[in-house]
Structure formats: C-alpha cells, structure tokens
Amino acid sequence: MANPRRLFTRGFVxxxxxxxxxxxxxxxLSNEEEDIKPVPVDPKVKxxxxxxxxxxxxxxxxxxxxxxxxxxxDQARRTPLWVAEHINSQHIQGPxxxxxxxxxxxxxxxxxxxxxxxxxxxxxxxxxxxxxxGDNKFDQEAxxxxxxxxxxxxxxxxNNAGFWNRFEMYCRDLTSRFEDVYVVSGPLYLPTQExxxxxxxxxxxxxxxVAVPTHLYKVVVAERFNTPTSIGAFIVPNQxxxxxxxxxxxxxxxxxxxxxxxxxxxxxxxxxxAKNLCEMDSCKLITQKEFELWIIGRKxxxxxxxxxxxxxxxxxxxxxLKPDQYLVDLYAKKKVELAAKQSEE
DNA sequence: CGGGACAGAAGA
DNA sequence: TCTTCTGTCCCG
Numbered sequence: 001m002a003n004p005r006r007l008f009t010r011g012f013v014x015x016x017x018x019x020x021x022x023x024x025x026x027x028x029l030s031n032e033e034e035d036i037k038p039v040p041v042d043p044k045v046k047x048x049x050x051x052x053x054x055x056x057x058x059x060x061x062x063x064x065x066x067x068x069x070x071x072x073x074d075q076a077r078r079t080p081l082w083v084a085e086h087i088n089s090q091h092i093q094g095p096x097x098x099x100x101x102x103x104x105x106x107x108x109x110x111x112x113x114x115x116x117x118x119x120x121x122x123x124x125x126x127x128x129x130x131x132x133x134g135d136n137k138f139d140q141e142a143x144x145x146x147x148x149x150x151x152x153x154x155x156x157x158x159n160n161a162g163f164w165n166r167f168e169m170y171c172r173d174l175t176s177r178f179e180d181v182y183v184v185s186g187p188l189y190l191p192t193q194e195x196x197x198x199x200x201x202x203x204x205x206x207x208x209x210v211a212v213p214t215h216l217y218k219v220v221v222a223e224r225f226n227t228p229t230s231i232g233a234f235i236v237p238n239q240x241x242x243x244x245x246x247x248x249x250x251x252x253x254x255x256x257x258x259x260x261x262x263x264x265x266x267x268x269x270x271x272x273x274a275k276n277l278c279e280m281d282s283c284k285l286i287t288q289k290e291f292e293l294w295i296i297g298r299k300x301x302x303x304x305x306x307x308x309x310x311x312x313x314x315x316x317x318x319x320x321l322k323p324d325q326y327l328v329d330l331y332a333k334k335k336v337e338l339a340a341k342q343s344e345e
Numbered sequence: 346c347g348g349g350a351c352a353g354a355a356g357a
Numbered sequence: 358t359c360t361t362c363t364g365t366c367c368c369g
Contacts (some may be wrong), residue, residue, distance in 0.1 A: 102363095126348055134346060141353085161347040161369050169346070291346090295369065298346060304365085 023329025060110060064150065067142035069131035072152060073106075075113035077211035079153045081184040084129035084265060089175045094138035101143055105126055106150035115149040119206020128216070130185040132168045153187045154205055154212040156239050163241035164216065164286040167234070170247065171220060177281065178222040178230075184265055187213030188235065213238050217257055219265045220277055232277030233257045243288040248278050255273065293321055300330050306338045 010326065017264045056177040068091065071083040101205050105114040120127050130151050136143035147150070155164070174181045191198040203212040215235050234247065254271075258264055277283065288296070296316050303309045312333055316323060323331070 121349090129347085132347085155348095157348060158369070165347045165369090173346095292369085294346070299368095310365090 053224065060113065061108075064106075064108060066131075066148070066151075068136050068137065069146065069151065071130070073109060073113075073150050074211075075110070077120075077187075077189075078113060078115040078149075078208050079187050079211055079213065080150060080217065082184050082261075083151055085131050085135055085183045085185075086174055087135050087172060087181040087183060088179060089325045091138045092135055092172045092175060096137050096140040096143040097212040098133045098143065098147075100140060101133065101147045103147045103152065104148060106148040109150055110345055115152070115208050115210045116206065117149075119208045119210045120154065121206075123205040125154035125212055126157040128160045128164065130187075134168060135172065153216070155216070155312055158240035159236070159238060163245070163285075164236065166291060167218065167236070169248060170283070170285050171218070174220070174222050174281065178224045180223040182221040182223075182266070185220045186217055186261065186263075187211075187238075188215040188217055188260055190214045190235075190260060217261065219254065219257065221274075222277060222281065223264060223267065228273060228275045228280070230275045230277040230280040231266070231269070231271070232283065233265070235260070237256055243291075247283045247285050251278055251283070280308050289321060292319060293323070293327065296321070296323075297327055297330065300327070300334055303334055303338070306335065309334050309338060 024231075060073060062072055064071050064073060068081055071084050072081040073079075074081045103117055103120075105111075105116055117127075127149070129146055130153065131146045133143050133146050135148055171181060171183055189200050189202050191200045192214075199283060202214055204210060205212060208232045216236050217233065217235050220231065233252050233255065233256075234250045235257060236250050237250050254265060294314075296312055300309065300310045309331070316327075
C-alpha cells in the first residue's frame with residue numbers, strides 16, 4: 001500500500017499542473033494537428049509542491065453559511081469582511097423576537113480568531129449587526145444566527161440605533177415596491193490624510209483586539225418583474241449621524257467602494273443594464289417625527305407597568321408628536337391591560 | 346427597530 | 358466565595 005503522504009503529494013501536484021496548463025492554454029485542441037503533444041508543466045508551478053510541502057497558509061473558510069445569511073470572516077480583525085442577504089416580504093414579518101436571542105461567539109470560528117462579548121463590554125462601542133436581526137422575523141433560529149459575533153462589528157451606538165437603523169428599515173421597506181432585495185454589508189477601514197501621507201488607523205477593543213471600522217458599507221440590489229434591476233452602493237461613517245444628512249449623501253459609485261473594500265460585488269449581475277437605485281426609488285429614510293413615533297410605539301408595546309406607559313406617553317407629548325389612531329388605541333389597550341394585571345397582584 | 350447597564354440568581 | 362449568566366429596566 002502506498003504511503004498516504006505520497007498519495008497526497010501526487011494529487012496536489014496534479015491539481016496544480018492541470019490548473020496551470022489550462023491557464024497557459026497548453027491543453028487547447030489544435031485545429032491543424034492531430035498528434036497529441038506532451039503537456040508542458042510550468043516550472044514555477046512544478047516547484048510549488050516543494051515550497052508548500054507543509055501546507056498553504058490558511059485564512060479559514062472563505063464563505064460561511066447560516067440559516068438566512070452568508071458571510072466571509074476576517075480572522076485578523078475579528079469582524080466579517082462581507083455579509084450577504086436576500087430579503088423579501090416573507091422574511092421580515094413573523095413571531096421571532098430579538099429578546100430571545102443572545103450575542104455569542106460563533107462556534108464555527110477557530111477559537112483563536114473569534115470575538116467575545118467581553119471585548120465589547122465597556123469598550124464604548126456597541127455590537128452592530130451586519131445582517132440585521134429585523135430581516136429575520138420569519139424564523140427565530142435564523143434571527144439567532146445573526147447574533148453570532150461573526151456577523152457583528154463594533155459600531156457607534158447612536159449610529160447603530162439611529163441612521164444605520166433607519167437605513168436597514170429602508171432596505172426592508174424596499175420589499176413593498178420590489179419583490180426581491182439583495183444586500184451585502186460590511187466594515188471598511190479607510191485611510192485619512194495625516195501630515196504628508198495617508199494612513200489607515202483604527203482602534204481595537206478587548207482582549208481579542210476586535211477591529212473598529214472607520215466606515216460601514218451596504219450594496220443594495222432591488223428587483224421587480226419586468227423592470228430593470230437597480231443597484232446602489234453606500235459608505236457610512238461609523239459615528240453619530242443625525243437627521244440632517246440624507247441617505248443619498250452617502251451614495252458612492254460602486255467602483256469606489258470596490259476599490260476600498262477589495263471586493264467585486266454581484267459579479268454575475270450585468271451592470272450595464274442596471275439602474276441607479278436612488279433614481280428608480282426615493283432612497284428616502286423615514287423622517288425624525290416618523291422615527292420617534294415608531295420608537296414610542298415599540299416602547300408602548302413592551303411596557304410592563306402603568307408607570308412606564310404613562311412615562312412613554314408623556315415623552316410623546318413633550319416632543320409634540322401627533323399620535324395616529326393606532327397609537328391612541330394601543331395606549332388605551334395597554335392601560336386597561338396593565339391595570340387589570342395590577343389588580344391581580 | 347437598534348442597543349446597554351445593572352442586580353440578583355445560578356453555577357464553579 | 359468569586360464568577361458568569363439571565364432577567365429586567367433603561368436609552369435613542
């Protein structure tokens with residue numbers, strides 16, 4: 001019986017030489033000649049089996065698959081490189097609740113390269129989803145997957161809960177006008193001008209030294225039957241952004257994002273036929289008043305005491321927000337509900 | 346929707 | 358006893 005290592009080496013060389021020969025075109029069938037020539041081997045490739053005798057440096061799996069998202073993980077920075085999703089109206093509604101999910105290290109990531117919750121605690125940075133939990137309302141397990149730290153980057157809390165949150169809401173709202181929405185999200189580490197040279201500078205947090213991105217990006221593709229596919233690329237600074245700036249302020253040519261990220265997005269998409277997303281659609285985020293009303297609605301929903309209900313309602317009055325009928329009804333309903341609950345106790 | 350801080354319970 | 362986890366409350 002042959003030596004296993006010997007077998008492995010032989011297979012290794014064969015694979016390399018075949019790939020190389022194809023690349024060099026030596027295996028092309030000749031039109032004129034019928035005699036079969038010996039296949040030349042690129043001497044550089046021939047050396048590879050010796051050079052790589054003890055293996056090829058390993059970045060880990062290039063692509064990792066989850067219930068409802070796919071990502072590539074950056075083992076050096078302890079953050080994803082990119083996270084891809086497909087959103088439609090079926091996925092963004094359902095009983096799944098983030099209160100049942102927990103942030104935790106991704107068990108599929110080598111322990112040497114994983115991030116931990118402790119890295120984020122008291123770091124000044126929040127744990128920002130790339131594939132959002134809210135895109136997985138249809139299934140609790142799919143939502144739980146998005147809380148694995150392989151899908152998380154250190155994100156400014158105001159940005160996460162504010163502008164980026166509204167950006168994610170816009171992506172979900174696209175499904176009311178487009179059947180299928182495809183999104184790739186991820187972190188960027190962009191250079192800044194410092195004296196005479198550009199430098200890339202970013203903090204790292206915790207014992208795992210998780211890298212804090214300078215910016216976040218999204219590439220959004222929206223599809224609808226019988227209309228041109230639309231695509232938009234956005235680069236958002238990882239810092240507080242109030243209601244002044246518009247989403248279109250952060251739109252960039254996708255080629256610019258590709259140069260910065262080193263990634264080609266949607267290589268199978270015929271870009272010459274694609275339209276600018278912000279011309280096909282509004283690219284308008286919800287307004288400050290709409291956002292604050294939404295938040296108050298969510299707080300009312302989750303209120304557990306009468307005191308809390310009254311406090312939230314007072315907040316609404318202080319901000320001079322006009323509640324719609326739904327909110328008025330919800331307020332009345334919660335008051336009755338919690339009064340009954342208190343009389344039980 | 347997006348998050349964190351904290352106290353007390355549960356576990357080593 | 359000290360550490361870790363979970364539930365609860367809080368914020369925009």
